Amino acid sequence: MDELNITKLNKSFDRKVILKDINLNCKVGEIIGIFGRNGTGKSTLLKLIFGTIKADSILIKINTEIISQNNVIFSKKIGYLPQETFLPKEWTVREIIPFFFPNGDDQDKIFYSKQVSNFEKMKVGQLSLGQLRYFELLIIGNLKHQFIMLDEPFSMIEPIYKDVIKKLLLEIKKTKGIILTDHYYYDVLEITDRNFIIKDTEKIEIMDKNDLIKYEYLRSDE
Numbered sequence: 730m731d732e733l734n735i736t737k738l739n740k741s742f743d744r745k746v747i748l749k750d751i752n753l754n755c756k757v758g759e760i761i762g763i764f765g766r767n768g769t770g771k772s773t774l775l776k777l778i779f780g781t782i783k784a785d786s787i788l789i790k791i792n793t794e795i796i797s798q799n800n801v802i803f804s805k806k807i808g809y810l811p812q813e814t815f816l817p818k819e820w821t822v823r824e825i826i827p828f829f830f831p832n833g834d835d836q837d838k839i840f841y842s843k844q845v846s847n848f849e850k851m852k853v854g855q856l857s858l859g860q861l862r863y864f865e866l867l868i869i870g871n872l873k874h875q876f877i878m879l880d881e882p883f884s885m886i887e888p889i890y891k892d893v894i895k896k897l898l899l900e901i902k903k904t905k906g907i908i909l910t911d912h913y914y915y916d917v918l919e920i921t922d923r924n925f926i927i928k929d930t931e932k933i934e935i936m937d938k939n940d941l942i943k944y945e946y947l948r949s950d951e
Contacts, residue, residue, distance in 0.1 A: 731757045731792055733807070733876045733906055739785040740770070740777055747773055749930040755876060755906040760898060762917040763910040764935070764946055765927035771910040772812070774927065775878045779809040791875065808874035810865055812881050818854030822864060825853065829868050839867050844893060859890025866894060870901040877901070879909040883916045895920050914941060 738751040747770040755761045765771035776782040778789065780801040789796045791806055801807050816825060822845070830836045839845060845867070848860050856864065862882055869877050882898070883891055891913075898907060898920055911917050918924065918938065925932045926944050933944060941947045 731875050731906070734790045735778055736788045738774070738777060738787045740773060740782070741785055746930050748777070748927070751932050753932065755908050757875060757904065757906045758902060759922040760902050760907040760909065760920055762921035762924040763908065763927065764914060764917070764924065764941060765910070766946060769927045770930070771927050772880050775809060775880055775908070775910065778878060779807065805873060806875050808869050808872055808877040810869050810877065810879045810882065812884070814853070814861060814865065816853045816865065819852060821852050822849045830871070835871065838871055842867055857887060859886035862886050863890050863894055863897070866897055870897065870905070874905065876906040876908070879907065881911045882909055883911045883913040891916055914938065914947070
């Protein structure tokens, strides 16, 4: 089974250490959740792996193959969904699907996915936050990457689309490995296989909500 391994990851900004000696692995068939208060580096971690921010040091391997941080995007083995949309707002959903999927059969997977018929004629800029996030995940999830990283897939979206997205991610994990980060901890814990928190520059394994309280991510009354 394919496995992504990140080791020796370090990053500082202006002499302030953000992430120190981070090691992280993810196998195809599992979802990894990463928590952390604002500013602790959880989003930065994903950007460092993807190569949009340069690490002080990092070793990226898929199985035995070493992938240079500079070549992660071009390798097409690790996909990344940022918080900000990557889709052109003036394009309709129907126009975007063939752009990413020239093959008709691949297009049909998106067109006939749940809920898509409700908004396929709309422009991206007209979609609700839930529709937009779901559509982005359909695109990322159906590309050929072995692993995908998702930055806040549940943030600010309608409850109906949270359920749709959770079902989609559980389906995607059958053929890919997924690393995600989000403040909506109850949605994350519902679908993840393993979880970590970034605290004081380090990665700490957690098991449940009680650990999130223990490491001061949540208050005891939340």
